[in-house]
Structure formats: structure tokens, C-alpha cells
Amino acid sequence: MNQTAMSALATQVPDFAGLIARLGDAVPKHCILSKIEDTRPYECDGLSLYRTLPPVVILPENEAQIIAVLQACKAFNIPIVARGAGTGLSGGAMPHAQGILLGLAKLNRIQKIDLDTATAVVQPGVRNLAISEAAEPYGLYYAPDPSSQIACSIGGNIAENSGGVHCLKYGLTVHNVLKVRVVTIDGDVIELGSQAPDSPGLELLAAFIGSEGMLGVVTEVTVKLIPKPASARVIMASFASVETAGQAVTNIIATGIIPAGLEMMDKRAVHMVEPFVKAGYDLEAEAILLCESDGTEAEVEDEIQRMLAVFEQAGATRLQVSTSEQERLIFWAGRKNAFPAAGRVSPDYYCMDGTIPRRHLGRVLRAIEEMEDEFNLRCANVFHAGDGNLHPLIMFDSNQPNEVERAEKFGAAILELCVQVGGTVTGEHGVGIEKINQMCVQFTREELDFFCAFKRAFDPYGLLNPDKVIPTLVRCAEYGKMHVHGGAIRFPELPRF
Numbered sequence: 001m002n003q004t005a006m007s008a009l010a011t012q013v014p015d016f017a018g019l020i021a022r023l024g025d026a027v028p029k030h031c032i033l034s035k036i037e038d039t040r041p042y043e044c045d046g047l048s049l050y051r052t053l054p055p056v057v058i059l060p061e062n063e064a065q066i067i068a069v070l071q072a073c074k075a076f077n078i079p080i081v082a083r084g085a086g087t088g089l090s091g092g093a094m095p096h097a098q099g100i101l102l103g104l105a106k107l108n109r110i111q112k113i114d115l116d117t118a119t120a121v122v123q124p125g126v127r128n129l130a131i132s133e134a135a136e137p138y139g140l141y142y143a144p145d146p147s148s149q150i151a152c153s154i155g156g157n158i159a160e161n162s163g164g165v166h167c168l169k170y171g172l173t174v175h176n177v178l179k180v181r182v183v184t185i186d187g188d189v190i191e192l193g194s195q196a197p198d199s200p201g202l203e204l205l206a207a208f209i210g211s212e213g214m215l216g217v218v219t220e221v222t223v224k225l226i227p228k229p230a231s232a233r234v235i236m237a238s239f240a241s242v243e244t245a246g247q248a249v250t251n252i253i254a255t256g257i258i259p260a261g262l263e264m265m266d267k268r269a270v271h272m273v274e275p276f277v278k279a280g281y282d283l284e285a286e287a288i289l290l291c292e293s294d295g296t297e298a299e300v301e302d303e304i305q306r307m308l309a310v311f312e313q314a315g316a317t318r319l320q321v322s323t324s325e326q327e328r329l330i331f332w333a334g335r336k337n338a339f340p341a342a343g344r345v346s347p348d349y350y351c352m353d354g355t356i357p358r359r360h361l362g363r364v365l366r367a368i369e370e371m372e373d374e375f376n377l378r379c380a381n382v383f384h385a386g387d388g389n390l391h392p393l394i395m396f397d398s399n400q401p402n403e404v405e406r407a408e409k410f411g412a413a414i415l416e417l418c419v420q421v422g423g424t425v426t427g428e429h430g431v432g433i434e435k436i437n438q439m440c441v442q443f444t445r446e447e448l449d450f451f452c453a454f455k456r457a458f459d460p461y462g463l464l465n466p467d468k469v470i471p472t473l474v475r476c477a478e479y480g481k482m483h484v485h486g487g488a489i490r491f492p493e494l495p496r497f
Ligand SMILES: Cc1cc2nc3c(=O)[nH]c(=O)nc-3n(C[C@H](O)[C@H](O)[C@H](O)COP(=O)(O)OP(=O)(O)OC[C@H]3O[C@@H](n4cnc5c(N)ncnc54)[C@H](O)[C@@H]3O)c2cc1C
Pocket: 045, 046, 081, 082, 083, 084, 085, 086, 087, 088, 089, 091, 092, 093, 104, 124, 145, 146, 147, 148, 151, 152, 153, 154, 155, 156, 157, 158, 159, 160, 161, 162, 163, 164, 165, 212, 213, 214, 216, 217, 218, 219, 339, 340, 428, 429, 465
């Protein structure tokens, strides 16, 4: 990760034949792919704007094989990019042109569900939803629920500190994982965290969660399971402007209610998803809020009434409460399927992920609207409103001249606006390759130095997912924008932090 290690990687010719010879019988031949037709499916993750064909893909079947691979890569100075299900949206699992792609999909066993401790021990390739499915017969589930939960892996969730609709109340991945087992670049196995509420020493587990494959390869995860609520209902509230909807979000939180989920869609997003899911969304509304309550029947009834009162007072133009579990799921279906719905109305879309203080929701959405004209591209907005986590979906057509570049610039401008109003360049999708330039805007030189030092402590050779997440100072200088405290401000009337 230091400049010397990175330039050594850039100039060397990787000896993949030597690497494979060294692996010998430690990794079966059928687990190693090098023909283009076999490696092509791994050239990108969910962020298909950026692609690199991996020279070699290795699909280990157990931890011993992962140890052998990491030791061999270290010996041959070959970079390693770990990959779960490849649903990441920031290019985190995009291969390295001179490295191996380490796919963890075959490590997909749920090893234990322990009812005494309400925990599950799973391998990294297990799908997020598969954990809840396995726990369901015992009335338990795993709370973080990314919209991609049908496909994404728990290893990827840990690397990205993934969130989801229900994370406002139940927390992100970092709040729901107790322990991880990790293979280091030296091939050592370490365990971070414990079953106890606190573990002695420095809190390395929290620092590891969200580290995007840069510190080690996760081989086992212990997650918390929680009881499924007896009841859940969702309010669908329409508003005549995004500002009033944004104010309603602030008011809900200000009353002390923590909804199980609190999501917003603007008019364009509603018009995009309604023909796809037919959820009965209000097509007249400028913004729709979905606000869920869960708990016992009595708790839910009481909370729903209090939420309805807040929405009425905030000026909701239409209010509807789900009357059955089926209806609740239909209300959510539009929000959860917003990304695929974007694929129906535009040849390409680019999903951004920034976070802002909730009180700026309305104004920031207006600023994004102004940017639509500047970049001559349309944008639909869906987001985890309760967390202030925006997901602008920029529509473009990669076959049209300059549209990719304009979409990238539009996305970068949104992220930098998030920093300007006191937010962050990522809420849950990670930095990967996509947001690496905006890290220069978010962090000071000193802060980036600490990131580098932490990375180096785990990976002194700079071999684990190199060139991602942490920008070099040279890169920041080339990008020409540094931390916003000293940088140019796009919207001077917005608060500056
Ligand atoms: C339609 C759609 C909806 C989405 N909705 C959400 C959402 O609601 N919330 C959300 O947070 N995200 C969402 N995402 C993004 C994505 O699903 C998450 O980031 C997810 O956690 C990625 O998991 P994955 O298994 O696909 O990881 P990958 O994309 O394969 O990898 C992601 C990162 O994890 C690293 N990694 C993977 N496995 C390991 C391992 N075993 N050890 C070390 N590093 C590893 C990779 O190197 C990479 O940096 C969505 C994506 C899509 C396509």
C-alpha cells in the first residue's frame, strides 16, 4: 500500500505459471480458471462501468486452500481481489489486471444455528437471505437486509458494512456480527470479535467490517439472530413536495419514534417502479414515504397511530396503511425493486450512494434536480430517508457519445455535495474504485495517512485489493480537489461544514 509497494506491482510481470505450479495439489485443478470464456463472468461487479478481465480466477472450496493461495500470492508478489456474489456497486470486487480473483462462492455452508445464544455460524459465501431462511423455523432472522439480499454474500456484506431498509432500527452489518475468522496475507488465521458483548483490547472487528477486502479474507462469520417481530405494518404517505416529505422524516425522528424502516421515493422513481410492481403508488405525489412499524400487535397499532398523526401534521396528501402481510410486502416491493425498474426505463443507470444529515434532504434533492440540467441527464431518487442515505439513479445510455463521462461527473458532483453539507461519500455501498477520488474531498491528508498505516499493519505488501478505497496523495493532487474545507463549493447557499 505504500508508494514503493504500489510501483513494484505496476512494473512486475506476474508469474501466474509459477504461482499455479507452487499451488500444486493444494488447490484442485478444477478450482483454477484461466480461459477467457471462464474468467469473463468475473470482469466486473454490479458497477459494470468499470471492467478488468482477471488473468486467473481461483475458486477455493475450503479455508486450507485459501491459506495456500494467499501464501503463494505473497511469495510471487501477486495481488488478490476477493469476491463474494459480485453484486457490489462500487467496483470493490473488480479484478486487478495483474492479480488473481479469489471467488468465495463455494464456501456456502451454514455451519451452525445456536438457539441458546441466538447466533449462526456461516461460511462467507452464504447468501444474506439464506441465513434468515435457515433461522426462520426457530422464529429468528438476521436483521440487515440489503435489497440484493437474495444474491449477495455475508462475506461481501462484511467487507462493505452493508445496510438495508431495516437498518434504521436494527443497525448495519457492524451491529449484527459478533465474530469473523480471517486469513491474513501471510496465511495466518486470526479471529476478530467474540460471542461476548465486548471483546478485550482494541476493537478490531469494527475496524475490519467495511474494509472492502483490503485487510484479509473472511472465512467464517458469527452473526446475531433476533426474534421475528409478531407483527409489522407499513404506512404509505404521499407528499406534494420532497421538502415536506423530508420535513416529515425529521419530525418522525424528532418525536422519538425509530421506525423499522423509513424510505423515500421521488416522483420520477415512483413513475419508474409502479408499472413494474403495480403496488398502487400515488402517481400524483411528488414524493412517497414508506414507514414501517414492527413489534407486538398492540405496539404496532399504537406506533402507527402516532406516525399517522405526524404525517398528517406535516401535510401528507394521502395516507394508506397496509392491512395484511401481503399488502405490506407489495408496498415494499417497489422500493426494493427500484434498481431493476431503472433498467426497464433506461439503457444504463448509475446508482450513487451518499449520506447527508436528514435535515438537508429537501434542499439536496433540489440541488440534484439543478444538476440534471447541468449534466443533461435525468435522475430518479430512492433512499433510506431515515438514515439520510441517498441513492440517486442517474439514467444514461452508454452508446451515446459522452454519456458515460457525464454520468460519472454527475455522480461525483452529488457525492461532493454530500460532503459539503456534512455527509459522507458512501452510506453502504463502499468506496471501491468508484468513489476513490471523492475520498480526497472527504478526508484530510492526515486522515488518509492513518488509513494507509492501518492497511499496512494488515497488508504490508499492498497485495489485498490494491488501488482501491484509499487514494494516494498523488491521485488526490491529480484529481485537483482536496478536502472541501479548503476546496471549491458548488452550492454556496448550502451549509458548509
Ligand atoms: C440490485 C442491488 C441492490 C442493492 N441493495 C443494497 C442495499 O440495500 N444495501 C447495501 O448495503 N448494498 C446493496 N447493494 C450492494 C451490494 O449488494 C452489497 O455491497 C453487498 O454486500 C455485496 O456483497 P457481494 O457478496 O456481492 O460482494 P462482492 O460484490 O463480491 O464484493 C464486495 C466487496 O467485498 C469484498 N469481499 C467479498 N467477499 C469477501 C471475503 N470473504 N473476504 C474479504 N473480502 C470480501 C470484495 O473484495 C469487495 O471489495 C445492492 C446491489 C444491487 C445489485
